[in-house]
Amino acid sequence: MxxxxxxxxxxxxxxxxxxxxxxxxxxxxxxxxxxxxxxxxxxxxxxxNGPASALAAATSDLVGILVNDIADPFFGIMAGAVQSEIGGPGGRAGGERLAVVCNTGGSPERELTYLTLLQRQRAAAVVLTGGAVEDTAHAAAVATKLRKLAAAGTRVVLCGRPPAPAGTDAVALTFDNRGGGQLLTEHLIGLGHRRMGYIAGPEERTTTRHRLEGHRDALAAHGVPDDPAWTVHGRYDRRAGYEATLELLRREPGLTAVVAANDTVALGACAALRDSGLRIPDDVSVVGFDDLPFSIDAVPALTTVRLPLADAGARAGRLAMGREEAPPDGIAQIRGELMVRGSTGAPKGV
Amino acid sequence: MxxxxxxxxxxxxxxxxxxxxxxxxxxxxxxxxxxxxxxxxxxxxxxxNGPASALAAATSDLVGILVNDIADPFFGIMAGAVQSEIGGPGGRAGGERLAVVCNTGGSPERELTYLTLLQRQRAAAVVLTGGAVEDTAHAAAVATKLRKLAAAGTRVVLCGRPPAPAGTDAVALTFDNRGGGQLLTEHLIGLGHRRMGYIAGPEERTTTRHRLEGHRDALAAHGVPDDPAWTVHGRYDRRAGYEATLELLRREPGLTAVVAANDTVALGACAALRDSGLRIPDDVSVVGFDDLPFSIDAVPALTTVRLPLADAGARAGRLAMGREEAPPDGIAQIRGELMVRGSTGAPKGV
DNA sequence: CCCTACATAGAAAGCGCTTGCTGCACCGTT
DNA sequence: AACGGTGCAGCAAGCGCTTTCTATGTAGGG
The missing domain is CATH 1.10.260.40 (lambda repressor-like DNA-binding domains)
Known part of the structure; x- marks a missing residue:
C-alpha cells in the first residue's frame, strides 16, 4: 500500500x-x-520510513529537549533556539532533524522517564535545560542515564544547568545564577536598601539555591543584615510571587525592596504590592531575574538580570549537533547582565 | 553490546x-x-528499541504538535496541555507517548516539511495549532498531506485552527475569533468610543482576518464609521504593536481606543501610548485578545477575550489519542469570554 | 592488447522487533 | 477412553532500510 x-x-x-x-x-x-x-x-x-531507517542505521534523527515548563517563555525561548540550530526545517544545517520537546513539569521522575523514552528512540542528541533537582538519588539516576545515553552515541548537552557529575561526558552551558543574584542585590544595596525580602523558588532546585546564595553573598559582603524570615520559598510562578509578597509584608511591613527569583515571580510581587497600596519603586523596589520579553512592559519596567537565553539555546543546539567545539573541560559559564529599569529606586528617606 | x-x-x-x-x-x-x-x-x-518496534508494528508512539512559535505562551500553553493528555510521562493515560513539538515559525514550507518528517516517523497523531495561512496553493498542499497522514493511520487534530477542507477527516477545534473580536469592539462602542485604531496581525492568516472581521462587523452593526486608514497590519509581536500604534497615532491623533490583534501586540501598544505621553485608559483605551497570563499584570490590567487554551489543548490531546469522541461534523467552535479590566474606559468628554 | 585501477551498481545479510500460525499440555465432555 | 476446547508458548516470516562485500564495465598504462 x-x-x-x-x-x-x-x-x-x-x-x-x-x-x-x-x-x-x-x-x-x-x-x-x-x-x-x-x-x-x-x-x-x-x-x-524513519523507523526502518533508524533501525538499519542504528541512529535516528530525533533530538530531545527537556524543559520544565513549555508554557514558560524562559524555556520556550531556549527550546526554540535549540530547534533552529539542530537543522530542522528552516534551520541552517542540512540534515532534517526532528526536535522532541519534552515537558517534565519539573518532576524528577518524568525527567527520567523522558530520558528513557529518548534512549528508546535512539535519539541523536539530548539537551537538558533548566536547573536540576538537588536530590542525591535522583541526581545519580540521571547521571547513570546520561552515561548510558552517551555510551549509545547520543550527544548530551546541558543548557542553563549545572554540570553533571564527572563520568558523564556531557557538555554544560551553565548560567551564572550566583553572580546574577549578587549583581541585583548589590544594585539595591547601592541604592540604600537595607531591608530586602527575598522570594525564592522551590527549595530543592539548583537555580533557586544559586540565586539565593548570590543574594546572601552580596548582603554579607556589604554587612547588610540578613534575617531568615525575609526569605520565602515558592514555585516559579506569578501566583507564588503574589502570595509570598503578602507573606513578607506581613512579616516585615518595613521592607523597602523585594528580590524575586525570576521575572514571573516578580510580576506577581508587583501585583501584590500594588494591591497592598504600595507604589513601585517609591515605597518598595522590585527586581526580577531572566529578563523575559514581558519584563520591559511591566509598569514600571522591571530591573532584572538578562540571561542570553536564545544565544545559549543556539549554542546548545550547535553543540548537540557537533557543529561547535565544546568549551574547555566541557563547561562554559554564562554571565547575566544587570538591566536597571524603573522598578528600582532609592528607599524612602534616603 | x-x-x-x-x-x-x-x-x-x-x-x-x-x-x-x-x-x-x-x-x-x-x-x-x-x-x-x-x-x-x-x-x-x-x-x-523504538525504531525496531515501530518498524515491526508499523506505528510509533510519537505525537507531533505543530506550533507557530514555541516561545509564545499562546502556543506553549496549548502544547503543554496536549502533551499532558497524550499519555507521556505524567499524563494520565497508560501508554508512553513522546510529544514532538515542532516550531514552524509561521512558515508554510516548514509546516509542510514538519508534516513530512512526522509522516516519515509514522507518527501516531498530529495536532496542528494556530491559525492557518490563507494561500490556496499551500492550503491544498497541507490538505493533501493531512489526507495522506490520515490514510497512513495518523490521527489529525486541528486546535485553534479553521477546519481543513472536506476529505481530510481531521477533527477541528476552532476558536471563535470573529465572535471574540465583535465582543471587544462592542464593549468599546458601548463605552462611547467612535474612533478606534485596529492593529491587525499578518494579512494572510485566518486568525487575523477573523478577528478583524469581528471588529468590522461590530462597527457596521452599530453604525460606527470605519476608516481603512485606522487599520494597520503587522506581526504578532510586541514590537509590531509598538510601531503600529505610533503609526496610528500619526494618522489619527484623535483616536480614543486601540484594538490589538492579541495581548502581546496590546502590550506593545500600551508602551507606545505611554511613551507618547498618553494615559490608559483616560486618553486611550486598549484591548487585547487571548488573555495570556501576563495580561492581568499589565498596568492597567488588559481588557481582553479569554480563550480557554489549556482546555482546548487538552481536548485536542484526548482527541488525538482517540480517548474522546469527535464533535458532530468533526468541528467544534470554541467561544472566548470578554474580560473587562482596567485598560478600557469611556473616552474623554463622554 | 592485456592487466590493473577506478568508478558504480547490485546481492544479500542483517538491524531488533511483532504477530499469525502452529504446537502442545491439560481439562472438562460425551 | 476418546475428543474438542482452552490457555500458553514458540516458530518463523517479515517490517523497510543500510551497508559490506562483490561484480561489472570502462579507462588508462605498460
Missing part, C-alpha cells in the same frame, strides 16, 4: 541499495542515475 | 515472542512467566 524504497528502485530501474545511497548522499552515484532515482521518488511521492 | 529482546528471552528462558508480549501486554501470558520476564528486563536494564 505505502510506497517503499523497493518500489522506487523498480521504477528507477536500479537496486534498492542505489536508491538508499542517493537519498543518503554518502556514496558515489552517477549523476544520471541519481536523477532517475530522484524523479522516481518524486513521481511516487515516496516518503522514507 | 546493547541488550536486545533476545538477550532478555535467553535470561528469562522464554522465546523472544513471549518477551515482546509481556512488554506489550496484549496477549495472554501466564503470571509466573511474566514475572520471570520482567525480572530479566530489570536485571539486564533492557530498553526497547
Amino acid at each position: 505505502t510506497v517503499t524504497l523497493a518500489d522506487v528502485a523498480v521504477r528507477a530501474q536500479v537496486s534498492p541499495a542505489t536508491v538508499s545511497r542517493v537519498l543518503n548522499g554518502n556514496y558515489p552515484v552517477a549523476a544520471s542515475t541519481r536523477e532517475r532515482v530522484l524523479r522516481a521518488v518524486d513521481e511516487l511521492d515516496y516518503v522514507l | 546493547t541488550v536486545t529482546l533476545a538477550d532478555v528471552a535467553v535470561r528469562a528462558q522464554v522465546s523472544p515472542a513471549t518477551v515482546s508480549r509481556v512488554l506489550n501486554g496484549n496477549y495472554p501470558v501466564a503470571a509466573s512467566t511474566r514475572e520471570r520476564v520482567l525480572r530479566a528486563v530489570d536485571e539486564l536494564d533492557y530498553v526497547l
Whole structure:
C-alpha cells in the first residue's frame, strides 16, 4: 500500500541499495542515475520510513529537549533556539532533524522517564535545560542515564544547568545564577536598601539555591543584615510571587525592596504590592531575574538580570549537533547582565 | 553490546515472542512467566528499541504538535496541555507517548516539511495549532498531506485552527475569533468610543482576518464609521504593536481606543501610548485578545477575550489519542469570554 | 592488447522487533 | 477412553532500510 524504497528502485530501474545511497548522499552515484532515482521518488511521492531507517542505521534523527515548563517563555525561548540550530526545517544545517520537546513539569521522575523514552528512540542528541533537582538519588539516576545515553552515541548537552557529575561526558552551558543574584542585590544595596525580602523558588532546585546564595553573598559582603524570615520559598510562578509578597509584608511591613527569583515571580510581587497600596519603586523596589520579553512592559519596567537565553539555546543546539567545539573541560559559564529599569529606586528617606 | 529482546528471552528462558508480549501486554501470558520476564528486563536494564518496534508494528508512539512559535505562551500553553493528555510521562493515560513539538515559525514550507518528517516517523497523531495561512496553493498542499497522514493511520487534530477542507477527516477545534473580536469592539462602542485604531496581525492568516472581521462587523452593526486608514497590519509581536500604534497615532491623533490583534501586540501598544505621553485608559483605551497570563499584570490590567487554551489543548490531546469522541461534523467552535479590566474606559468628554 | 585501477551498481545479510500460525499440555465432555 | 476446547508458548516470516562485500564495465598504462 505505502510506497517503499523497493518500489522506487523498480521504477528507477536500479537496486534498492542505489536508491538508499542517493537519498543518503554518502556514496558515489552517477549523476544520471541519481536523477532517475530522484524523479522516481518524486513521481511516487515516496516518503522514507524513519523507523526502518533508524533501525538499519542504528541512529535516528530525533533530538530531545527537556524543559520544565513549555508554557514558560524562559524555556520556550531556549527550546526554540535549540530547534533552529539542530537543522530542522528552516534551520541552517542540512540534515532534517526532528526536535522532541519534552515537558517534565519539573518532576524528577518524568525527567527520567523522558530520558528513557529518548534512549528508546535512539535519539541523536539530548539537551537538558533548566536547573536540576538537588536530590542525591535522583541526581545519580540521571547521571547513570546520561552515561548510558552517551555510551549509545547520543550527544548530551546541558543548557542553563549545572554540570553533571564527572563520568558523564556531557557538555554544560551553565548560567551564572550566583553572580546574577549578587549583581541585583548589590544594585539595591547601592541604592540604600537595607531591608530586602527575598522570594525564592522551590527549595530543592539548583537555580533557586544559586540565586539565593548570590543574594546572601552580596548582603554579607556589604554587612547588610540578613534575617531568615525575609526569605520565602515558592514555585516559579506569578501566583507564588503574589502570595509570598503578602507573606513578607506581613512579616516585615518595613521592607523597602523585594528580590524575586525570576521575572514571573516578580510580576506577581508587583501585583501584590500594588494591591497592598504600595507604589513601585517609591515605597518598595522590585527586581526580577531572566529578563523575559514581558519584563520591559511591566509598569514600571522591571530591573532584572538578562540571561542570553536564545544565544545559549543556539549554542546548545550547535553543540548537540557537533557543529561547535565544546568549551574547555566541557563547561562554559554564562554571565547575566544587570538591566536597571524603573522598578528600582532609592528607599524612602534616603 | 546493547541488550536486545533476545538477550532478555535467553535470561528469562522464554522465546523472544513471549518477551515482546509481556512488554506489550496484549496477549495472554501466564503470571509466573511474566514475572520471570520482567525480572530479566530489570536485571539486564533492557530498553526497547523504538525504531525496531515501530518498524515491526508499523506505528510509533510519537505525537507531533505543530506550533507557530514555541516561545509564545499562546502556543506553549496549548502544547503543554496536549502533551499532558497524550499519555507521556505524567499524563494520565497508560501508554508512553513522546510529544514532538515542532516550531514552524509561521512558515508554510516548514509546516509542510514538519508534516513530512512526522509522516516519515509514522507518527501516531498530529495536532496542528494556530491559525492557518490563507494561500490556496499551500492550503491544498497541507490538505493533501493531512489526507495522506490520515490514510497512513495518523490521527489529525486541528486546535485553534479553521477546519481543513472536506476529505481530510481531521477533527477541528476552532476558536471563535470573529465572535471574540465583535465582543471587544462592542464593549468599546458601548463605552462611547467612535474612533478606534485596529492593529491587525499578518494579512494572510485566518486568525487575523477573523478577528478583524469581528471588529468590522461590530462597527457596521452599530453604525460606527470605519476608516481603512485606522487599520494597520503587522506581526504578532510586541514590537509590531509598538510601531503600529505610533503609526496610528500619526494618522489619527484623535483616536480614543486601540484594538490589538492579541495581548502581546496590546502590550506593545500600551508602551507606545505611554511613551507618547498618553494615559490608559483616560486618553486611550486598549484591548487585547487571548488573555495570556501576563495580561492581568499589565498596568492597567488588559481588557481582553479569554480563550480557554489549556482546555482546548487538552481536548485536542484526548482527541488525538482517540480517548474522546469527535464533535458532530468533526468541528467544534470554541467561544472566548470578554474580560473587562482596567485598560478600557469611556473616552474623554463622554 | 592485456592487466590493473577506478568508478558504480547490485546481492544479500542483517538491524531488533511483532504477530499469525502452529504446537502442545491439560481439562472438562460425551 | 476418546475428543474438542482452552490457555500458553514458540516458530518463523517479515517490517523497510543500510551497508559490506562483490561484480561489472570502462579507462588508462605498460
